[in-house]
Amino acid sequence: MSINPTKPTYAPGCEETCVHPQAVVQARATLPDDACVIQATHFLKLLGDPTRLKILSALSSTELCVCDLSAVVGLSESAVSHQLRLLRAGRLVAFRRAGRVVYYRLQDEHVTRLLQSALEHARE
Amino acid sequence: MSINPTKPTYAPGCEETCVHPQAVVQARATLPDDACVIQATHFLKLLGDPTRLKILSALSSTELCVCDLSAVVGLSESAVSHQLRLLRAGRLVAFRRAGRVVYYRLQDEHVTRLLQSALEHARE
DNA sequence: GCAATATATGACTACTTGCTCAGATGTTCA
DNA sequence: TGAACATCTGAGCAAGTAGTCATATATTGC
Known part of the structure:
Protein backbone atom coordinates (compact mmCIF):
# COMPACT_ATOMS: atom_id res chain seq x y z
CA MET A 1 0.00 0.00 0.00
CA PRO A 32 18.32 -12.68 -8.40
CA ASP A 33 20.53 -9.67 -9.11
CA ASP A 34 19.78 -7.45 -12.08
CA ALA A 35 22.62 -8.71 -14.27
CA CYS A 36 21.35 -12.23 -13.87
CA VAL A 37 17.78 -11.23 -14.65
CA ILE A 38 18.87 -9.35 -17.74
CA GLN A 39 20.87 -12.30 -19.00
CA ALA A 40 18.13 -14.81 -18.31
CA THR A 41 15.46 -12.72 -20.03
CA HIS A 42 17.75 -12.10 -22.97
CA PHE A 43 18.14 -15.83 -23.35
CA LEU A 44 14.41 -16.49 -23.00
CA LYS A 45 13.59 -13.71 -25.45
CA LEU A 46 15.76 -15.43 -28.03
CA LEU A 47 13.77 -18.62 -27.55
CA GLY A 48 10.47 -16.75 -27.56
CA ASP A 49 10.11 -16.13 -31.27
CA PRO A 50 8.47 -18.60 -33.69
CA THR A 51 11.13 -18.28 -36.39
CA ARG A 52 14.00 -18.73 -33.97
CA LEU A 53 12.28 -21.57 -32.14
CA LYS A 54 11.81 -23.38 -35.45
CA ILE A 55 15.44 -22.82 -36.37
CA LEU A 56 16.61 -24.18 -33.02
CA SER A 57 14.20 -27.08 -33.22
CA ALA A 58 15.47 -27.98 -36.69
CA LEU A 59 19.05 -27.81 -35.45
CA SER A 60 18.29 -30.05 -32.49
CA SER A 61 18.61 -33.17 -34.65
CA THR A 62 21.37 -32.18 -37.06
CA GLU A 63 23.48 -29.30 -38.32
CA LEU A 64 22.10 -27.35 -41.27
CA CYS A 65 23.23 -24.54 -43.56
CA VAL A 66 21.47 -21.19 -43.96
CA CYS A 67 19.57 -22.05 -47.11
CA ASP A 68 18.45 -25.36 -45.63
CA LEU A 69 17.10 -23.48 -42.65
CA SER A 70 15.48 -20.97 -44.97
CA ALA A 71 13.60 -23.83 -46.64
CA VAL A 72 12.68 -25.41 -43.32
CA VAL A 73 11.15 -22.31 -41.76
CA GLY A 74 9.78 -20.93 -45.05
CA LEU A 75 11.42 -17.53 -44.90
CA SER A 76 14.01 -15.70 -46.99
CA GLU A 77 17.65 -16.53 -46.44
CA SER A 78 18.18 -12.94 -45.38
CA ALA A 79 15.57 -13.17 -42.65
CA VAL A 80 17.08 -16.41 -41.41
CA SER A 81 20.56 -14.94 -41.47
CA HIS A 82 19.40 -12.02 -39.34
CA GLN A 83 17.96 -14.39 -36.78
CA LEU A 84 21.06 -16.59 -36.83
CA ARG A 85 23.12 -13.51 -36.09
CA LEU A 86 21.10 -12.94 -32.91
CA LEU A 87 21.33 -16.60 -31.94
CA ARG A 88 25.08 -16.51 -32.49
CA ALA A 89 25.47 -13.35 -30.39
CA GLY A 90 23.48 -15.03 -27.60
CA ARG A 91 25.66 -18.15 -27.93
CA LEU A 92 22.71 -20.40 -28.60
CA VAL A 93 24.22 -21.70 -31.83
CA ALA A 94 27.71 -22.38 -33.12
CA PHE A 95 28.81 -22.68 -36.72
CA ARG A 96 31.53 -23.95 -39.01
CA ARG A 97 32.36 -22.82 -42.49
CA ALA A 98 32.85 -25.35 -45.30
CA GLY A 99 33.68 -23.54 -48.50
CA ARG A 100 30.82 -21.25 -49.34
CA VAL A 101 28.46 -23.03 -47.01
CA VAL A 102 28.12 -22.25 -43.30
CA TYR A 103 26.77 -25.01 -41.07
CA TYR A 104 24.97 -24.11 -37.88
CA ARG A 105 24.40 -26.31 -34.84
CA LEU A 106 23.14 -25.89 -31.28
CA GLN A 107 25.80 -24.64 -28.91
CA ASP A 108 25.09 -26.83 -25.89
CA GLU A 109 22.73 -29.21 -24.10
CA HIS A 110 21.15 -26.43 -22.09
CA VAL A 111 19.49 -25.02 -25.17
CA THR A 112 18.14 -28.41 -26.16
CA ARG A 113 16.74 -29.05 -22.71
CA LEU A 114 14.98 -25.71 -22.35
CA LEU A 115 13.61 -26.10 -25.86
CA GLN A 116 12.15 -29.49 -24.94
CA SER A 117 10.68 -28.18 -21.69
CA ALA A 118 8.94 -25.29 -23.38
CA LEU A 119 7.51 -27.47 -26.15
CA GLU A 120 6.31 -30.04 -23.64
CA HIS A 121 4.59 -27.34 -21.64
CA ALA A 122 2.93 -26.07 -24.81
CA ARG A 123 1.49 -29.47 -25.70
CA GLU A 124 -0.46 -29.77 -22.45
CA MET B 1 20.20 -23.03 -52.61
CA PRO B 32 6.56 -29.25 -34.10
CA ASP B 33 3.31 -28.02 -35.64
CA ASP B 34 2.60 -24.30 -35.83
CA ALA B 35 0.07 -24.20 -33.01
CA CYS B 36 2.58 -25.81 -30.70
CA VAL B 37 5.32 -23.40 -31.74
CA ILE B 38 3.05 -20.41 -31.23
CA GLN B 39 2.05 -21.59 -27.78
CA ALA B 40 5.60 -22.36 -26.71
CA THR B 41 6.94 -19.02 -27.89
CA HIS B 42 4.05 -17.19 -26.28
CA PHE B 43 4.96 -18.84 -23.00
CA LEU B 44 8.68 -18.09 -23.40
CA LYS B 45 7.95 -14.50 -24.38
CA LEU B 46 6.10 -14.05 -21.09
CA LEU B 47 9.15 -15.27 -19.23
CA GLY B 48 11.50 -13.15 -21.35
CA ASP B 49 10.87 -9.77 -19.76
CA PRO B 50 12.78 -8.48 -16.72
CA THR B 51 9.73 -7.16 -14.88
CA ARG B 52 7.75 -10.33 -15.38
CA LEU B 53 10.70 -12.54 -14.53
CA LYS B 54 11.15 -10.65 -11.27
CA ILE B 55 7.46 -10.97 -10.48
CA LEU B 56 7.54 -14.70 -11.12
CA SER B 57 10.75 -15.09 -9.17
CA ALA B 58 9.24 -13.26 -6.19
CA LEU B 59 6.16 -15.47 -6.37
CA SER B 60 8.24 -18.63 -6.46
CA SER B 61 8.65 -18.58 -2.68
CA THR B 62 5.30 -17.19 -1.54
CA GLU B 63 2.09 -15.56 -2.69
CA LEU B 64 2.07 -11.75 -2.78
CA CYS B 65 -0.43 -8.98 -3.44
CA VAL B 66 -0.12 -6.37 -6.19
CA CYS B 67 1.30 -3.61 -4.01
CA ASP B 68 3.81 -6.01 -2.48
CA LEU B 69 4.96 -6.94 -5.96
CA SER B 70 5.05 -3.28 -6.90
CA ALA B 71 7.49 -2.68 -4.02
CA VAL B 72 9.55 -5.75 -4.89
CA VAL B 73 10.12 -4.88 -8.53
CA GLY B 74 10.21 -1.11 -7.96
CA LEU B 75 7.53 -0.16 -10.44
CA SER B 76 4.08 1.45 -10.16
CA GLU B 77 1.18 -0.74 -9.14
CA SER B 78 -0.40 0.02 -12.49
CA ALA B 79 2.60 -1.30 -14.40
CA VAL B 80 2.65 -4.43 -12.28
CA SER B 81 -1.07 -4.93 -12.74
CA HIS B 82 -0.67 -4.75 -16.50
CA GLN B 83 2.02 -7.42 -16.41
CA LEU B 84 -0.01 -9.59 -14.05
CA ARG B 85 -2.85 -9.41 -16.52
CA LEU B 86 -0.61 -10.90 -19.20
CA LEU B 87 0.70 -13.56 -16.83
CA ARG B 88 -2.87 -14.44 -15.87
CA ALA B 89 -3.95 -14.68 -19.50
CA GLY B 90 -1.00 -16.98 -20.18
CA ARG B 91 -1.92 -19.06 -17.12
CA LEU B 92 1.47 -18.57 -15.51
CA VAL B 93 -0.06 -17.21 -12.32
CA ALA B 94 -3.24 -17.81 -10.36
CA PHE B 95 -4.84 -15.52 -7.80
CA ARG B 96 -7.31 -15.35 -4.97
CA ARG B 97 -9.17 -12.37 -3.65
CA ALA B 98 -9.24 -11.59 0.07
CA GLY B 99 -11.29 -8.48 0.65
CA ARG B 100 -9.70 -5.63 -1.22
CA VAL B 101 -6.43 -7.47 -1.61
CA VAL B 102 -5.65 -9.88 -4.46
CA TYR B 103 -2.99 -12.48 -3.84
CA TYR B 104 -1.06 -13.89 -6.76
CA ARG B 105 0.87 -17.15 -6.89
CA LEU B 106 2.56 -19.31 -9.53
CA GLN B 107 0.12 -21.54 -11.38
CA ASP B 108 2.15 -24.76 -11.52
CA GLU B 109 5.50 -26.47 -11.11
CA HIS B 110 6.32 -26.13 -14.78
CA VAL B 111 6.73 -22.39 -14.45
CA THR B 112 9.01 -22.78 -11.44
CA ARG B 113 11.18 -25.32 -13.20
CA LEU B 114 11.65 -23.33 -16.40
CA LEU B 115 12.36 -20.23 -14.33
CA GLN B 116 15.09 -22.08 -12.45
CA SER B 117 16.60 -23.50 -15.64
CA ALA B 118 16.81 -20.11 -17.29
CA LEU B 119 18.35 -18.45 -14.23
CA GLU B 120 20.87 -21.25 -13.87
CA HIS B 121 21.85 -20.91 -17.49
CA ALA B 122 22.29 -17.17 -16.99
CA ARG B 123 24.66 -17.59 -14.07
CA GLU B 124 27.18 -19.62 -16.06
C1' DG C 1 -24.93 5.46 1.20
C1' DC C 2 -20.20 7.36 1.19
C1' DA C 3 -15.27 7.87 1.80
C1' DA C 4 -11.09 5.21 1.65
C1' DT C 5 -8.40 1.71 -0.35
C1' DA C 6 -6.66 -2.06 -3.63
C1' DT C 7 -6.74 -3.36 -8.07
C1' DA C 8 -7.94 -3.17 -13.02
C1' DT C 9 -8.29 -0.96 -17.40
C1' DG C 10 -8.05 2.26 -21.55
C1' DA C 11 -5.58 5.70 -24.15
C1' DC C 12 -1.34 7.22 -25.38
C1' DT C 13 3.71 7.21 -26.34
C1' DA C 14 8.57 5.90 -26.73
C1' DC C 15 10.92 2.04 -27.76
C1' DT C 16 11.84 -2.49 -29.63
C1' DT C 17 11.58 -6.04 -33.11
C1' DG C 18 11.19 -8.95 -37.36
C1' DC C 19 10.85 -8.63 -41.90
C1' DT C 20 12.10 -6.91 -46.83
C1' DC C 21 15.08 -4.95 -50.11
C1' DA C 22 19.44 -3.65 -51.90
C1' DG C 23 23.97 -4.24 -51.79
C1' DA C 24 28.55 -5.93 -49.54
C1' DT C 25 31.63 -9.78 -48.34
C1' DG C 26 33.82 -14.01 -48.91
C1' DT C 27 34.63 -18.51 -51.34
C1' DT C 28 35.00 -21.62 -55.41
C1' DC C 29 36.11 -22.85 -59.92
C1' DA C 30 36.89 -22.18 -64.79
C1' DT D 1 40.90 -12.77 -62.86
C1' DG D 2 36.02 -12.92 -63.03
C1' DA D 3 31.49 -15.08 -62.86
C1' DA D 4 28.53 -17.69 -59.77
C1' DC D 5 27.04 -18.68 -55.42
C1' DA D 6 26.23 -18.68 -50.17
C1' DT D 7 25.99 -15.74 -46.65
C1' DC D 8 26.07 -11.34 -44.20
C1' DT D 9 24.75 -6.64 -43.31
C1' DG D 10 22.54 -1.88 -43.15
C1' DA D 11 18.53 0.97 -43.89
C1' DG D 12 13.85 1.43 -43.45
C1' DC D 13 9.20 0.28 -42.12
C1' DA D 14 5.06 -1.91 -39.98
C1' DA D 15 3.69 -4.18 -36.00
C1' DG D 16 4.14 -5.19 -31.24
C1' DT D 17 5.34 -3.96 -26.37
C1' DA D 18 6.06 -1.82 -21.68
C1' DG D 19 5.52 1.90 -19.31
C1' DT D 20 2.70 6.40 -17.60
C1' DC D 21 -1.38 8.85 -16.50
C1' DA D 22 -6.19 9.25 -15.69
C1' DT D 23 -10.05 6.88 -14.60
C1' DA D 24 -13.11 2.88 -13.59
C1' DT D 25 -14.37 -1.04 -10.62
C1' DA D 26 -14.79 -3.54 -6.38
C1' DT D 27 -14.59 -4.11 -1.43
C1' DT D 28 -14.57 -2.50 3.38
C1' DG D 29 -16.04 0.09 7.42
C1' DC D 30 -18.22 4.13 9.06
Missing part, protein backbone atom coordinates in the same frame (compact mmCIF):
# COMPACT_ATOMS: atom_id res chain seq x y z
CA SER A 2 1.24 3.48 -0.68
CA ILE A 3 0.47 6.89 0.72
CA ASN A 4 0.76 8.42 -2.73
CA PRO A 5 -1.35 6.27 -5.08
CA THR A 6 1.11 6.28 -7.97
CA LYS A 7 4.48 5.91 -6.22
CA PRO A 8 5.38 3.49 -3.44
CA THR A 9 6.56 5.13 -0.24
CA TYR A 10 9.96 4.19 1.16
CA ALA A 11 10.73 3.90 4.86
CA PRO A 12 14.17 5.15 6.03
CA GLY A 13 15.91 1.76 5.64
CA CYS A 14 15.08 1.58 1.93
CA GLU A 15 12.36 -0.92 2.84
CA GLU A 16 8.90 -0.34 1.51
CA THR A 17 5.82 0.39 3.49
CA CYS A 18 3.28 -1.97 2.05
CA VAL A 19 0.64 -4.51 2.92
CA HIS A 20 3.17 -7.19 3.86
CA PRO A 21 6.52 -5.48 4.48
CA GLN A 22 8.20 -8.62 5.74
CA ALA A 23 7.26 -10.66 2.70
CA VAL A 24 8.50 -7.83 0.51
CA VAL A 25 11.86 -7.63 2.24
CA GLN A 26 12.25 -11.39 1.99
CA ALA A 27 11.27 -11.46 -1.68
CA ARG A 28 13.68 -8.67 -2.49
CA ALA A 29 16.47 -10.50 -0.70
CA THR A 30 16.01 -13.71 -2.67
CA LEU A 31 15.46 -11.94 -5.98
CA SER B 2 17.76 -21.03 -54.66
CA ILE B 3 17.47 -20.14 -58.31
CA ASN B 4 16.06 -16.74 -57.44
CA PRO B 5 18.32 -15.21 -54.79
CA THR B 6 15.54 -13.76 -52.66
CA LYS B 7 12.90 -16.50 -52.71
CA PRO B 8 13.44 -20.22 -52.24
CA THR B 9 12.32 -22.35 -55.14
CA TYR B 10 9.82 -25.14 -54.56
CA ALA B 11 9.88 -28.43 -56.41
CA PRO B 12 6.48 -29.92 -57.41
CA GLY B 13 6.08 -32.03 -54.25
CA CYS B 14 6.24 -28.98 -51.99
CA GLU B 15 9.78 -30.02 -51.14
CA GLU B 16 12.51 -27.45 -51.47
CA THR B 17 15.44 -27.52 -53.80
CA CYS B 18 18.33 -26.71 -51.56
CA VAL B 19 21.82 -27.73 -50.56
CA HIS B 20 20.67 -30.72 -48.52
CA PRO B 21 17.12 -31.58 -49.58
CA GLN B 22 16.98 -34.74 -47.53
CA ALA B 23 18.01 -33.01 -44.34
CA VAL B 24 15.41 -30.32 -45.03
CA VAL B 25 12.60 -32.81 -45.55
CA GLN B 26 13.58 -34.61 -42.37
CA ALA B 27 13.83 -31.41 -40.35
CA ARG B 28 10.44 -30.25 -41.60
CA ALA B 29 8.90 -33.57 -40.67
CA THR B 30 10.12 -33.46 -37.08
CA LEU B 31 9.35 -29.76 -36.64
